[in-house]
Amino acid sequence: xxxxxxxxxxxxxxxxxxxxxxxxxxxxxxxxxxxxxxxxxxxxxxxxxxxxxxxxxxxxxxxxxxxxxxxxxxxxxxxxxxxxxxxxxxxxxxxxxxxxxxxxxxxxxxxxxxxxxxxxxxxxxxxxxxxxxxxxxxxxxxxxxxxxxxxxxxxxxxxxxxxxxxxxxxxxxx
Amino acid sequence: xxxxxxxxxxxxxxxxxxxxxxxxxxxxxxxxxxxxxxxxxxxxxxxxxxxxxxxxxxxxxxxxxxxxxxxxxxxxxxxxxxxxxxxxxxxxxxxxxxxxxxxxxxxxxxxxxxxxxxxxxxxxxxxxxxxxxxxxxxxxxxxxxxxxxxxxxxxxxxxxxxxxxxxxxxxxxxxxxxxxxxxxxxxxxxxxxxxxxxxxxxxxxxxxxxxxxxxxxxxxxxxxxxxxxxxxxxxxxxxxxxxxxxxxxxxxxxxxxxxxxxxxxxxxxxxxxxxxxxxxxxxxxxxxxxxxxxxxxxxxxxxxxxxxxxxxxxxxxxxxxxxxxxxxxxxxxxxxxxxxxxxxxxxxxxxxxxxxxxxxxxxxxxxxxxxxxxxxxxxxxxxxxxxxxxxxxxxxxxxxxxxxxxxxxxxxxxx
Numbered sequence: 001x002x003x004x005x006x007x008x009x010x011x012x013x014x015x016x017x018x019x020x021x022x023x024x025x026x027x028x029x030x031x032x033x034x035x036x037x038x039x040x041x042x043x044x045x046x047x048x049x050x051x052x053x054x055x056x057x058x059x060x061x062x063x064x065x066x067x068x069x070x071x072x073x074x075x076x077x078x079x080x081x082x083x084x085x086x087x088x089x090x091x092x093x094x095x096x097x098x099x100x101x102x103x104x105x106x107x108x109x110x111x112x113x114x115x116x117x118x119x120x121x122x123x124x125x126x127x128x129x130x131x132x133x134x135x136x137x138x139x140x141x142x143x144x145x146x147x148x149x150x151x152x153x154x155x156x157x158x159x160x161x162x163x164x165x166x167x168x169x170x171x172x173x174x
Numbered sequence: 175x176x177x178x179x180x181x182x183x184x185x186x187x188x189x190x191x192x193x194x195x196x197x198x199x200x201x202x203x204x205x206x207x208x209x210x211x212x213x214x215x216x217x218x219x220x221x222x223x224x225x226x227x228x229x230x231x232x233x234x235x236x237x238x239x240x241x242x243x244x245x246x247x248x249x250x251x252x253x254x255x256x257x258x259x260x261x262x263x264x265x266x267x268x269x270x271x272x273x274x275x276x277x278x279x280x281x282x283x284x285x286x287x288x289x290x291x292x293x294x295x296x297x298x299x300x301x302x303x304x305x306x307x308x309x310x311x312x313x314x315x316x317x318x319x320x321x322x323x324x325x326x327x328x329x330x331x332x333x334x335x336x337x338x339x340x341x342x343x344x345x346x347x348x349x350x351x352x353x354x355x356x357x358x359x360x361x362x363x364x365x366x367x368x369x370x371x372x373x374x375x376x377x378x379x380x381x382x383x384x385x386x387x388x389x390x391x392x393x394x395x396x397x398x399x400x401x402x403x404x405x406x407x408x409x410x411x412x413x414x415x416x417x418x419x420x421x422x423x424x425x426x427x428x429x430x431x432x433x434x435x436x437x438x439x440x441x442x443x444x445x446x447x448x449x450x451x452x453x454x455x456x457x458x459x460x461x462x463x464x465x466x467x468x469x470x471x472x473x474x475x476x477x478x479x480x481x482x483x484x485x486x487x488x489x490x491x492x493x494x495x496x497x498x499x500x501x502x503x504x505x506x507x508x509x510x511x512x513x514x515x516x517x518x519x520x521x522x523x524x525x526x527x528x529x530x531x532x533x534x535x536x537x538x539x540x541x542x543x544x545x546x547x548x549x550x551x552x553x554x555x556x557x558x559x560x561x562x563x564x565x566x567x568x569x570x571x572x573x574x575x576x577x578x579x580x581x582x583x584x585x586x587x588x589x
Contacts, residue, residue, distance in 0.1 A: 016358050016447055024558040025536035028209050029238065029245035043558035063359035063392060067556060068535070069294040071212055071310035092363045092394050093294055097310035147196055157312050161220045161319070 004152075006083040006104075007122045007133070008055035010115050011041075011048065015061030019073040019094065022065065028072060036072055037079025054081030057121055059112045061087065065094025074098040084123060086111055086130065086141065099148055102156030106130075108141035125152065176330045176427075177419040178365050178397050181305045184417070185288045191327045193428070199325055201230065203282055204317045205291035207273055208235040211249040213292060214256050216315035225260050226321035232264035233257050234276055239268035239530035242538035271503030271529035274298040274386065274471040278378075279505050281411035285400045285418045290314065290323060295471050295553065297388040300368075300396030301381035302404055303418060307395045328363055328394045329428040334370040337436030344481065345380040346473060346551065346571035348372065349387040350441040352433060354451025362392030367427070372435055373398055378407045379475045386472050387553060390448040442549075442584070443569035446557045454574060457585030461568075462494070464546040466579040467560075468524075468572055469500030470534040473551025476501075476509045478572040483515035485576035491523035492582025498540040499524045500532035524579075536560045542567075549578040 021043035023036070030036055040052045058064075058077075064087035065073055074097045077085065084104040088111075098105050104125045111130065115121060119134035126149065128141035144152070154160045175183070175190070182191050185199035206213045225231055233253055241247035250268070257265045270276050274295055277283050285303030289296060292314050299306030309323065317323050333352060353360075366388045373384065381398050388396035398404075400418050408416070440454040468474065468482050479501060491497055499519050501507035507529055510516045516526060533540035534552040541561030542548055548560060548567050555567035568584055578584045 018554075018556045020536070020554070020556040020558045026541075026558075026561075028535070028537060029243050029249060031211050031215065031245075031249075043556075043563065045563075063362060066358055066392060067294065067554060069292055069296075069308040069310055070209060071292075071312060074310075075212075089359060089362060091359075091392055093308050093310060096313060100310065100312040100316075157316055158216060158220045161316055165221060 004125045005122065006057060007120065008057045008083055010117055010119045010121055011051055011056050011058050012112055012115065012117050013044065013058055013060040016063045016066055017044065017060055018067035019065060019070050020067055022073045023070060023076045028070060033075065033079045036076045040076040040080035040082065052080045052082065056082055057123065058082055058085040059115055060085060061112055062089045064090050066091035069093045071097045074101050074103045078103050084125070086123065099151050100157040102152055102159070104152055106141045106144065108139055111139055114139065175422055176367065176425050177303070177399065177421045178305055178330060178395065179327065180419040181286055181288060182325065182327060184286065193327050193329055195327045196324055197327060198322050199288055200321055201290055201317050201323055202287040203230055203232065203289045204314055205232045205234060205273055205277060205289070206314055207237055207292055208239070208246070208249055208253060209237045210292040210311045210314065211252055212311035213314045213318070214252065216312045217318050220315055220319060222315065222319045225262070225318050228261045229263045230321070231262050231318055232266070232277065232282065233262060234266040234270070234273035235268045236272045237531045237535060238537060240528065241268070268530070269504055271501065271506065272471045272474065272531055274382070275475065275502035275506065278302060279411060279503060281408065281413045284408045284413035284416040285404070286416050290317060294389045295386050297393055297396040298382050298386040298471060300385035300388065301378060301398055302408060303397065303400035305395055308389065326363070328365040330365045330367055331361060331429040331431065332367050332369055332427040334430065334432045335368065335372040335435060336370045337372055337434040339435045339438040342573050343438055343440055344571040344573060345376055345383040347438065347441045348435050349384050350443050350451045350569060351435065351438065353387060353390050353449050354441070354443070356391045356431065358390060358392065358447060358449040360391045361388065363394055364428070365395045365397060366391070366393045367397045374401060377477070378403060379477045383472060390553060440571060440574050442574065443555055445555055445566045445568070448554060448569065455587065460583040460586030461547060462583055463549050463578045464495065465540060465542060465548040466495065466497040466575045467533060467540060467548055467550040467552060468497065468575055469502065469532045470552035471502060472553040473572055474500055474502030474506065476506045478551055479506070479510045480513070480515050481572040482576040483518040485573060485580065486522040487518050489522055489580050491579050495579055495582045497524040497579045498527060498532065500527045500539065501529050504529050533560050549575050549584050551575050
């Protein structure tokens with residue numbers, strides 16, 4: 001079951017963070033989730049990589065996740081403990097991959113201009129409300145939409161499919 | 175409706191689709207490459223037992239061909255075992271080449287089809303009038319089981335390219351110019367229809383270059399209305415049963431962008447983003463080049479290798495500059511062996527690696543050390559893409575790459 005309210009420290013990133021920066025190609029032969037999680041944002045810089053920790057929230061500019069189709073990108077974010085990504089916009093395959101894995105993404109244009117690194121923010125995925133607890137300011141992101149919310153509620157595409165073949169009405173298995 | 179929408183109608187069994195609508199489509203071909211053992215893991219996690227159609231799933235071992243690490247070797251082994259267990263018909267092992275070259279050569283790509291693959295450059299197949307798009311492992315696993323996938327019907331934008339550039343200016347130069355203007359997020363979630371006299375003057379290989387790089391603007395898919403040269407190509411590869419859809423007269427694109435490339439010179443994308451494009455002539459300083467790479471799904475076709483051979487004929491690489499040449503497929507390799515162009519490259523000092531993706535995605539066969547510079551016919555120049563984080567990548571046409579190999583630098587030439 002995917003959580004819908006998150007609270008955590010901000011890691012700010014610029015526009016066009018591509019999948020090579022999220023998860024460099026030289027680690028693509030790895031499939032163990034904890035190994036994949038250990039290289040999160042290694043292609044951005046050692047400093048940023050060292051700030052990745054459980055509960056952190058990435059606030060990025062436009063076109064986050066551009067580049068390759070590697071599912072390692074959302075897998076590394078999930079397994080490194082990043083709780084969600086908020087950006088001005090997302091690249092298409094990355095968006096799909098994240099949704100399919102039950103990893104939440106939120107569009108809130110211009111948010112990175114209003115938060116600082118390590119500010120504590122609280123985010124509600126269902127309402128798309130964002131509170132900067134460090135400054136007291138609030139922001140409204142764009143609605144995730146019913147299709148995506150249903151996928152997130154289920155916990156991702158695998159759970160949707162398992163549920164479909166099990167013929168169940170509700171209750172995820174994981 | 176647009177031809178792409180008609181393809182989605184056919185694949186979803188609907189009479190009409192509307193932009194923004196989410197439709198479930200039947201997939202004609204689903205390709206998995208060797209980065210994506212995760213697809214098979216996801217298949218099992220979903221409780222997959224049988225694949226929906228062993229003839230509509232294909233495995234291509236290209237990103238790690240041949241295996242450079244024990245982990246990659248294990249991934250290949252597990253994929254081969256899975257393919258054997260399920261009787262997958264089309265398995266292209268490490269001897270065949272890059273998926274986006276191998277699949278059309280094998281007659282598996284044709285107009286009007288829906289093709290998904292675990293590779294972002296699946297937009298390439300728009301050159302054949304196919305609806306091709308990249309997906310991740312879990313998406314593909316779902317398709318392996320069900321034969322379907324979900325798709326949002328994209329906005330369709332027209333990129334019209336007319337005119338004739340200067341001699342020696344190649345499709346790669348033209349698409350770099352377009353990406354530079356449109357920017358890396360210029361077509362996110364949209365489909366690009368390439369039209370215009372320049373586009374239809376190109377051969378199949380040139381059209382593949384344009385559609386291949388569409389994803390560098392964020393596009394979901396690309397399209398070029400198939401004409402005689404494409405129909406001849408797919409028929410010659412054995413594809414028979416297909417429909418060429420046509421866009422209705424008066425169709426209104428969500429955006430129209432026009433380019434006139436008359437007299438245009440060579441272009442380069444300078445570090446470290448694909449849309450950081452400028453005319454080669456504007457690079458005023460000479461930049462030493464450590465490595466040149468000719469290859470990938472963008473720039474490793476026979477036409478590309480011949481361009482490079484034409485520049486290198488009777489010459490030698492500059493001292494301190496190396497060149498790696500990787501044909502996109504074994505058929506390309508055979509063609510270029512037969513016409514002597516590979517011999518020319520080797521005599522000039524280039525090193526030849528087996529067909530596949532090579533160093534393009536930074537896993538093997540020519541990675542860069544910290545501080546090194548590479549001029550490449552491939553498609554991405556992000557930090558960390560081809561080795562060290564701070565290696566510098568310049569994206570260019572095969573001709574520009576060849577010229578850099580001979581001179582040992584890029585830039586500093588008068589226009």
